[in-house]
Amino acid sequence: STEESAVLVAEDITVAFGGFVAVKGMNLKLHEHDLHFLIGPNGAGKTTMLDVICGKTKPMSGSVKMADGTELTRLKEHQIVRKGVGRKFQAPSIFAGLTVQENLTLAAETRRSPLQAIGIRRYGKMSAAMEHVTLQIGLQDRVDARAGALSHGEKQWLEIGMLLLQEPRVLLLDEPAAGMTDEETHKTGRLLQEIARERSVVVVEHDMEFVREFAAKVTVMHEGKLLKEGTMAEVQADPKVAEVYLGK
């Protein structure tokens, strides 16, 4: 059953900012190999849901459980990373002055030993995992380039590569193709599809063309609640969804 293959289950999540309730009893279940898009109008609570899952925001009530039963809402952000939840924010957090390879090395070392990673130096050979990720993100010819000299798209892919080296089971992304050219957007979609072969991927997205092309599963949020869940075709055919998007 779907229950058995769930990697992460967020149940009855409620989040309030002061007196304002941004998320109201929201449920989200993530499965192995999901490429799951979270959509809905501005202010629907999508980003807040990702923030709850990665521990950046603590919910007023509700639970977020990994498959092994670990309750994530009780953990700190860095502990949640260690439990296998990676989060990519819109602004890239790469080190502009370091090369692509050095950035990837730093990410790989941080996973193994955060203290050693502080003393970053020039590294020699890449590990098999780093070579695999470098090919996946398409930066195999750019390993010696300074991260700051990369194109906007390449910077985003580098950051995704850095997250992959932390070996997340769940990868959360906020508008990963924002500001990209059509070609870069397409490459990003293909990359996410490939990542989903090994992990569970959740994407908050506003670009409906991108969602239509790449979403295997779509969850629509509206006013902090779950409005509809299904394939893109199922979601698009739902009159409630059309109403929310057309503002009727």
Ligand code: ADP
């Ligand atoms: P979405 O990602 O769907 O556009 P958000 O999750 O960013 O929506 O925001 C949901 C609602 O919560 C919005 O009305 C937003 O203004 C509000 N909100 C988000 N973060 C905060 C915060 N830190 N303090 C106050 N209000 C917030």
